[in-house]
Amino acid sequence: MVPLVLYVLLASAMFTIGLYGLMTQRNGIKLMMCVEILLNSANINLVAFSSYLPNQNGQVFALFSIALAAAEAGVGFAILITLYRLYGTIELDNINSLRW
């Protein structure tokens, strides 16, 4: 059995990578991917703890989370497509017409 700490370490690493990407990247699609990584790091934690405690709630929760992530990705990419049509780019730095 894989020790719990390895799961947690994996989740932390994924979370950090996702966060780092979110803070440094400017491309809309990359950002979406980073958000997915963040969500999945949380999912890994949920599943890991759930299997170590004899309790199924965490896994059910992870399923919910995945469904939610799918919906979020759908909406997010739809927005990105619209932005691309409007501005011809998805570099978020250039999309600032509502800025002061």
Place this chain on the structure above:
Amino acid sequence: MYSDYAYLIVALPILAFVLTIFLGWHLPKGGGFFTVLATFAGFILSFGILREIYPTNIIVHQSTHWFANFNVGILIDPLAIVMLLMVTFVCTMIHTYALGYMDGDPGLARYFAEAGLFTAAMLGLVYADNLLQLFIFWELVGLCSYLLIGFWYRKPSAASAAKKAFLVTRVGDVMFLAGIVLLYTNMMRIGLPEGTYVLQFQTIYDNLVNIPPDQLTWIALLLFGGAVGKSGQFPLHVWLPDAMEGPTTVSAMIHAATMVTAGVYLVARMFPLFYAAPHALTVVALIGAFTALFAATMGIVMFDIKRVLAYSTVSQLGYMMAGLGVGAAVGAGAVGVGMFHLIGHSFFKALLFLCAGSVIHAVGTNDMREMGGVLKSMKWTSLTMLAGSLTLVGFPLTTGFFSKEEIIVKAFEYGTLGNGWLPYIFVLVAVLLTAIYTFRLWFLTFDGEPRSDYHKHESPWVMLGPLVILALFALFMGVGLNVGQDENPFYTYVGNNFDHYGVDFEELAVVGGHQVVHEAEAHGESGESHGIFHTIIHLLPIVFGVGGILIAALFYSRWKRFDSSMITTERDPLRHLLLKRYYQNEIYTLWFAEKVVYGLSLLFNMIDLKVVDGTVNKISELLVGFGGSVRKLQTGMIQNYITAIVLGLAVLLILIQLTIMEVAI
């Protein structure tokens, strides 16, 4: 029964105002008959009320709560009823005359609307039962005078005269308001029972003894300041001659019935207050007498027929004030004396102005040098004007004779009682001057040969009718009241006005700290012990008056013996001084207004811009600048926000960790 409808005396002219201002344009004569009828109805009502309260000892008092410790009410006592009768009667005459005089003016409806409001405001002022209500109508009178003086507002001189009248009287009004506030504060300090209406006249009269004397003096002086502005006393008289820019009927209204009498009425109304403050009364007497003389000297050199009359108004108002002022010596009877001159003056001054209007209407100029010989073409006008002039001079047996001589004799008694002879000398000399300028006017206008080519036609009867009625009153009212009676019933009726309120003048004299002089003593001193002397005092005004008429006749009539060039030349400094009206214009406008006031205004403007506005602007600039630099943080880029959130979270976690460790330790 009539007194139940007393409120209609004001309500009807206001109704007429509303009707004429909205419907006048569609009605013949601008709806002027509304105003005439409303005013006349007021006269009928007033007369009915007089029949109810004269000579019995009742007064009409109706009052209703307004707010806090103020009320609105109607108070008709002897003082008010004579004013009501005079204002409604004289205004009816003037409005009737205006139907003819103003005919054809494009602003006719506006004229009658404003005239109706003017009348209503004055009537409301007269029968107000408290000082606050009086002040409100007082301001309304000021507003209407502004509107009417500037009636021909397209004419720059009329517009500026209206502005001048408004501003100068405003100086007085501010003092009046300050006086009311001071009086109110003092009344509140007394600790009146709950629910007392503080500014009601009855309350004021009752509590005069409780107010400190020095406060009383200040209150009286401030109230007198208001009267000075309204009644054109020195030094705030400058607006009155300029008020001639309005139509002649407006001048007649302002000078006779409505506006200028308000100041005298105020002093009469507050007479117990003045009586308790003898210093203020001395000021009243001196200013009044000085104004009487001062204005008369200027009347002598004017060539504008209306200006001569304007200065005579100022002068006669001075007489009224002096009449009230010398009351310090002769007691409450002074109110009767002053008021009798006021009433008589309203009749003959309205008459004189309306006559002058009739002449101007026919001749088409105000300048007496272009008139002359009007007698031939305008018999009625000339004769009524002669009646008015004789009354103004105080020719024996006219109304002016009875009223003016009484004031002069009172002023003499005032002198004998050791209060100074200045008022007496002033008013006596003014009699001579009055006679000279009045008959200079009459001879220059009506006598001699025409000096220019003017239309010779008599005015229509709608104008002459009021003239004749007013002339009859001017000539015979005095005789009617005086002959065959021991004492003029007017003096006793109005003079005892304050008995209705239980005002104890001896007590007030003690408060005022001046020597109590009983009327009996005063009469004893000047009456019986100096028999011959007394006769001389009574004869002197007549001699001066008739002498003045003769002088005027010798200089200006068809029996001319002298020419004015014999006593004065173009370079005569005195003549210059008079023609320039004592350089008042230079002092008031050029020096005071343009240098002092304008300079101060510039200074204050600077302070306002730099200090007051500067502070506010600086504060807002600081805030805007701070915001401007802070808003740079809001980049609009999500990454920056995320970074901030992560940093914040990190700091938070570290802090929590530290706290846990500390707790653990």
